[in-house]
Amino acid sequence: MISLLSIKKNIMKKFIYLLVLSLNFTLFAQGQLPNTTLKTLLGANTTLTEITANNDLIVVSLWATWCVPCKNELDAVAEVYDDWVAETGVKYYAVSIDDSRTAKRVRPMVNGKGWEFEILLDENSDLKRAFGVSTVPYTIIIKSGEIVYKHTGYTPGYEDELYEKIVALKG
């Protein structure tokens, strides 16, 4: 009985240790852009660093063809995207994490839906992993090459909140 109790105690200790460790990092962690290779729809290689070198303010959204909230988000953004660009000059990059099962669906879907923002491919989830993301959609705002905002999930109307953030950052 005692040994069982001590095992449980031991487990708890380790769990608390892990939690404290992760919370510790919360206090001072903030992401730098990962150097992960992404593919354009034409098969060329690029990285977020390259992209941000030419664009001061960008939004990166991780999505997949099989993810319903992701498609809701992108449909909603597509409707107002012209206004967003005209008012703030922001560029929106939708990075598909579709793997080879569904990656071939990306191009016809993007065109079929008439989405006009940029599309990138992360076929083996390298960027997703580098960001530590476990569920999509996942949205990031990058200002002057630095990640200034992160958000996980999509709820109807969230695109308005995102736009407010963009306007505030545009300053």
Place this chain on the structure above:
Amino acid sequence: MNKQILTVLVFFTSVAIHSQKTYEKSSFDKIKERLNVGFESNSQWYLNDDAFDESPEGERLRANSYLRIDYQISERFSSGFQLESYMPEPLLNYSKLFDKEIGLGTFYLNYRTKKLDITLGYYYAQFGSGLILRAWEDRALGANNALRGGKIVYDPTNYLRLTALYGKQRKGFEVSDSNIFGFETQFDIADALQIERLNTFQLGLSYVGKQETYTSEMTNPQATIKVPEMVNAFGAQLDLEYKNIYTNFEYIYKSENARLNNFIPNIVSFSEKALFDGNAITWNIGYSQKGFGIGSTFRRLENMRFFSERSALNLNNNPTSQMSLNYVPALTKQHDYTLANIYLYQSQPGLVIENYEFPLVKSGEIGESLDLFYNIKKGTLFGGKYGTKLSLNWSYWANLKSDYTDPSGTPYFVGDDLTYETKLLNFDNKLYSEINAELRKKWTPKLKSIFTYINFSYNQGFLESKGADSFVNAWIGIAESTYKFQGGKSVRLELQHLSTNDDARNWAGGTIEYFFNSKLGVYLNDSYNYEDSKNTENTKIHFFNLGGSYTKGSTRIGINYGRQRGGLLCVGGVCRPVSKNTGVTLNFVSTF
């Protein structure tokens, strides 16, 4: 605490201290900028449920947790690791290989310049579309088949990329008992030869080799072949795009290897009378312009299961497909709705030969999937004020038609010299077909709907190994609407119905979800098999979920109380079996 973990932590602390010295001003901020942390914890408290005959086995409270830390040491060097904890045991139906309270899952050191990318330690990789090699992680599936060793990616020019790798594959917290070698070259012909008329013209060539020792278990001299230690796979891929048309072709050849004897399900042994090679063909072609897209995928797989350990081929012992080297998912449309996930097609890439009284040969699959996307313009009859988005999918999959020859006529293992031949293009042995239509409609700025119709035919006899072919023919109708109120409030209602006279007959389901704002939401859903039938396993049991989630920035907490139907849990076309269970789950995800 594990020694390895301690070592890594000490390393990182020293790195942190070192960087503090290097950057005197605001060193704290510098570290902050260079650090990426992701934490995820999924826990479940399993409860007794009167609706089920059996109560849950073993530990009631289980959790899978992952802490991943990446650090940019300097401009060229970065490093990271992942701690994993399965305490006190992994969630039900996860591989026993992960049965460890806390351990170092992966770690790496990376050096990168514009032309060179070198990784030591654990790394993930994919060649082509993954048919020949894919090392990846999916936590929901309990899959992590990273390789441990070294990988070099070198870009001598902007139209050539060379990748070479060596490693041993991850197997739980250990590595598997084989050596993996890989080489890939990607050549951008359009860029190299300045062919401006083509948007894309690329060639990829790849090689993956696995070296694994083999000890013959046979005591008699009947073995007529030598089981090879080396399995070599070669691949070629061509990508072409001209104006609005794209096409892509990939071929893989996998050299001969021994096949399993299936004489006792859980015992691993190999036939030493005949060897079998494998191959894969995929061909995609599509056309798209603004508002219209069409894409077709053809794939044929023959004996294409490829594992780092031969014994992993026995899926009775390895239900979660640990140690797989390649990626051969089902290419049917991936569904998000609960009732559409009851009869799921799973790909059939492997070779299964059972030679009892009547030999049974399954050597692979062949099939086709077609997608169409169309945006009906605003202001037209069907487009309405806001336009209507339509997507259609059709797919058909069949078992490869195989004719066997059995020269000795000896069944079972020792003298079994059965071989087979397959037709290149034969679609007769149907396993699954599906027609799927989805319509997205915005009625007003506040109200949107999605309508889905699915009609499928599922060969339950074959796919669930229940003997002769027998089909479940069913159709599913799903309607969902979302209404947005002021201030980020919204409500979503979803109704589903599955209609069939086969198997367990009809199901009804529904979801209601309410968001108080973009941060806080609650939901209730239910699936109910309401008719009497021969299959009473799930009849008249409410499979419900009640839960909520809170999101703030990149942190999300979700809690759920519910009863899950046993079956398959699939992510990206790869599935793991899950048993029926009732309980409370808590998910916590955060990235810093």
